Structure formats: C-alpha cells, structure tokens
Amino acid sequence: MTLAPETPAPQTPAPQTPAPGTTGPKVRLRLTDDWFAACDLGALLPGRGVAALLPDGGQVALFRDRGGELYAIDNRDPFTGAAVLSRGLTGSHRGRPFVASPLLKQRFDLTTGQCLDDETVRVATYEVKAA
DSSP, X not given: OOOXXXXXXXXXXXXXXXXXXXXXXXXXXXXXXXXXXXXXXXXXXXXXXXXXXXXTSOEEEEEEOTTOOEEEEESBOTTTOOBOGGGSEEEEETTEEEEEOTTTOOEEETTTOBBSSOTTOBOOBOOEEEO
16 A cells, blocks of 8 residues: 655644844833833734833833734723733724723723723823834
8 A cells, every 4th residue: 555645734834023132123112201111012913912110110001013014002901900900801892992901891092091891091192103
C-alpha cells in the first residue's frame, strides 16, 4: 500500500507586530502641552483594553476598535474608585463606542467619557494617536 505525501494545512499569517526590543508605532497621549508614549501599538488588540501608568501616577485605559480607531480614558471607575475600566467589555450603542465597567457594568462613551447610564457622571478622556 502506498501513502500519498501529506499536504501541510494552510496557516494563517501571524499579525505584523514588532519583535520585543524593537521599535514600532507607539500609542501617544496628549498630556498638557506634550505627547506621552503610553505603549506599543501592537499591545492593543481590537476590542480589548490596556492600562498604562501616567507620569503623575494616574492610569489611563487604552482601546483600539476593529476599524483601528484609538481611544483613551481614565482607568478609574468613578462608581467604585477601582482602576479597572481597561478590563471592561467594549461595544457600541447607537453608534457610540463604549466600555462597560467590569464591576457594576456602567457604560462609558469612549469618545466623550460620558456615562451612558448616569448623565451626571463622566471620566476624563485623552487625545490619542499612533506615531
């Protein structure tokens, strides 16, 4: 009996991210009059958040949507005081991108910081770019 040679299964190409220790695009935030490099762009997976430490000791939650748009908001949940918004679930409501706090589930608009569930509450937002 003769066996045909196996054909290797097609493989999905790996995402193009720089190797550790190399330089690639950075996610930068505007802090007062200067830009701050918060993390590598490759660290942001669509639909997932990343927390970054700011020079003043605060934290920012960074997000990238499936279209490549970047968002940056304060990482502190104003309802609990916990720095957890980067771990929240992302989605959209009436075309507005949001993150839902993983604790009490309040939703925060990623472009304005406005709480979609309590109009009296807002988190800080930051101008953000990849460069």
